[in-house]
Amino acid sequence: MKARVTVMPKKTVLDPQGKTVAKAIRHLGMERVTEARVGKVIELEIEGGETNEARRKLEEICRDLLSNPVIEDYRLEIEK
Secondary structure, eight states: OEEEEEEEEOTTSOOHHHHHHHHHHHHTTOTTOOOOOOOEEEEEEOSSOOOHHHHHHHHHHIIIIIOOTTTEEEEEEEEO
């Protein structure tokens, strides 16, 4: 099974990298871009199928290791 974790800064947190990216995109001629947010994607290959225990453990890993819950949100997607 595959798991994909997307980690993004919370909407209430300043994202200077996102602001820089948006400014650069506008500079390249795409003036319609008003905002960009920069995050990270982590893809995991996991042996075996999805179980409640596997999902619970992945949620714990996302919360405790892959994201900083004070300033980031995460989304966990599992493909079978």
